Amino acid sequence: MRHKSFAEMDCPIARTLDTVGEWWSLLIVRDALHGLSRFDEFQQSLGISSNSLTRRLAELCDAGLLTRHRYQERPPRDEYRLTARGRDLQPVVEALAGWGRRHVTRGRGGVRLLDAATGATADPVLVDRTTGKPVNTSDFRYVATRSASPVKRGKMPRS
Structure with missing residues (x-):
């Protein structure tokens, strides 16, 4: 079932969820990061139905996270490889x-x-690229930009 689209929201998290927020999508990316590339490998790892996997793979390819490569002509079989955009996840x-x-x-x-x-x-942590400091809620704060929603502009300091 497809949920509401976040494509019109001016929020990088919402827009990212519009691309990879469906739960199978990140699990497919995870498996691709682990070296899986073929339809049957993804299906065996995830226990996902063929129809759902076909849709998810097509959406991930359309989003530029995976590319499809034919490895067998008869019968036609493809493998799926992460793009640089996909590896960035x-x-x-x-x-x-x-x-x-x-x-x-x-x-x-x-x-x-x-x-x-x-x-x-x-043990990966998110760090600030400039300072190398681990990002946490004690040492960093959020500020609202002009494009933030009114409720956030009212609650947060402005940048």
Whole structure:
């Protein structure tokens, strides 16, 4: 079932959710980050119906997150590879995974991100590119821009 579109909202989170907010979409991106690329691999990993997977893959390709590559002509079979735009979702996927390990699964999960050089388990955090400081609610604050909704402009300081 398709929910309301956020395409007209002037919010990067809402507009991003319009593209990848359907729950199967981020799970497909997660699996692609883990090296899965073929329809049957995604279906086996996710337990998703063929029709739903076909729709999701087409939407992710249309959004420029995946590209389709034919690897067999008879019968025709394609594989799906992340684009640079799709790979840019890795920090988002890792942030969700980290939050889930801390607050939902108590550390469980079948896949871990490791430092390629040391083999140590990674614990990703969001940091400010300029200062290198971890982003948190104590050291950073939100401010409203001119395009913020009236309720937010009334609650938040202005930039």
